[in-house]
Amino acid sequence: MFRVLLALLVWVCGCSFAFAQAALAPVEARVPFAPEAFVGSDGLMHLAYELHITNFYGDTGPLRPLTLKVIADGAGSPLASWDAGQLAQIVRPAPAEHAPVSIAAGRRTVFFIWITLPKGMATPHVLRHQLEFATEKNGHTKLDGALVQVHAEPVPLLGPPLRGGQWLAHEGPGNAHSHHWGSLVAVNGDLTIPQRYALDLVGVDAQGHAIKPGVKDEAAPLHASWVGYGADVLAVADGVVRSARDGQEEHPALSAQPEPASLTADGLFGNYVVLELKPGVYASYAHLQRGSVKVKPGDRVHRGDVLGRLGQSGNSAAPHLHFQLSNAAAFEGSEGIPYAFDHFDVLGPETEAQLFGQGDPWQAAPAVHDQAQLPLSDVVIRF
Numbered sequence: 574m575f576r577v578l579l580a581l582l583v584w585v586c587g588c589s590f591a592f593a594q595a596a597l598a599p600v601e602a603r604v605p606f607a608p609e610a611f612v613g614s615d616g617l618m619h620l621a622y623e624l625h626i627t628n629f630y631g632d633t634g635p636l637r638p639l640t641l642k643v644i645a646d647g648a649g650s651p652l653a654s655w656d657a658g659q660l661a662q663i664v665r666p667a668p669a670e671h672a673p674v675s676i677a678a679g680r681r682t683v684f685f686i687w688i689t690l691p692k693g694m695a696t697p698h699v700l701r702h703q704l705e706f707a708t709e710k711n712g713h714t715k716l717d718g719a720l721v722q723v724h725a726e727p728v729p730l731l732g733p734p735l736r737g738g739q740w741l742a743h744e745g746p747g748n749a750h751s752h753h754w755g756s757l758v759a760v761n762g763d764l765t766i767p768q769r770y771a772l773d774l775v776g777v778d779a780q781g782h783a784i785k786p787g788v789k790d791e792a793a794p795l796h797a798s799w800v801g802y803g804a805d806v807l808a809v810a811d812g813v814v815r816s817a818r819d820g821q822e823e824h825p826a827l828s829a830q831p832e833p834a835s836l837t838a839d840g841l842f843g844n845y846v847v848l849e850l851k852p853g854v855y856a857s858y859a860h861l862q863r864g865s866v867k868v869k870p871g872d873r874v875h876r877g878d879v880l881g882r883l884g885q886s887g888n889s890a891a892p893h894l895h896f897q898l899s900n901a902a903a904f905e906g907s908e909g910i911p912y913a914f915d916h917f918d919v920l921g922p923e924t925e926a927q928l929f930g931q932g933d934p935w936q937a938a939p940a941v942h943d944q945a946q947l948p949l950s951d952v953v954i955r956f
């Protein structure tokens with residue numbers, strides 16, 4: 574009788590009827606730092622965050638993620654989805670080339686999630702994650718959960734950190750392979766990403782080159798050969814200096830860098846300034862020119878004040894300004910938070926090769942005047 578009833582149920586519901594797969598994957602899944610929506614220089618709203626997956630039990634064997642879907646506010650269709658090949662492009666640690674993602678028993682992996690919301694869509698309140706895994710014995714298991722609430726507060730609106738000129742926003746938001754977003758920092762019990770929305774602002778000329786015209790190869794290591802070197806670095810808002818450092822040497826450009834002594838501002842930033850813009854919002858300026866820092870801890874500054882000059886101190890291969898916002902004054906243990914500049918022009922994308930005059934010549938696109946947006950990775954901007 575049971576078989577007859579089951580056959581009747583299949584016939585009534587259609588030939589594609591199947592029992593719903595139970596969400597029983599033996600994993601821990603969590604989003605340690607909730608995303609906050611921001612508008613990028615493409616004019617679209619984005620969410621950026623990390624999904625941590627731990628294959629918890631030692632006897633489970635490896636799990637191979639097959640699909641990932643992100644569903645907003647209980648909607649039926651996914652807001653974003655990735656297949657197995659696409660997941661290999663957004664994961665840390667990265668698998669070998671052309672190899673699938675595999676999470677060994679007792680190990681953790683991190684997916685770097687970048688979502689672009691459709692035009693006109695309201696920012697979702699809650700995101701849910703569905704992951705399907707292949708198991709060691711050719712079976713399948715599923716995760717359905719890992720809920721995360723999206724922060725709804727508007728991002729801080731800032732003035733320019735540099736005066737005039739053209740700047741390549743290198744290794745910026747949207748690039749999960751960058752040394753900014755892709756760098757998880759584990760220190761004293763915290764695992765965070767202080768540089769999640771950081772920019773390396775590299776000065777470029779009208780041809781998109783970082784090195785001044787006529788400079789010979791043997792002169793390229795000289796700081797004065799670089800377009801942006803010595804530019805004024807500005808306070809992006811009124812604030813209080815919480816830490817500052819000067820006197821650190823500047824390495825020759827394009828030279829090998831020693832391993833940092835520590836994953837702290839002192840170990841990475843060289844000469845730097847950290848401003849508290851308001852409680853829980855800190856602006857960090859790194860790699861400043863030796864002898865240029867004009868402020869000290871406790872000083873009050875106003876938007877547009879000169880803090881120092883662009884240089885190449887600290888863990889830096891070439892002159893540029895490293896700029897980021899985070900939720901704590903210290904680098905270690907802080908989380909990078911999004912922001913927007915109140916106005917700038919976008920002159921189009923540029924590759925790192927074009928920065929040095931290699932490949933197809935860079936040509937500026939017609940300027941797009943952006944307001945209240947965050948430059949995305951590897952676009953040329955003008956403040």
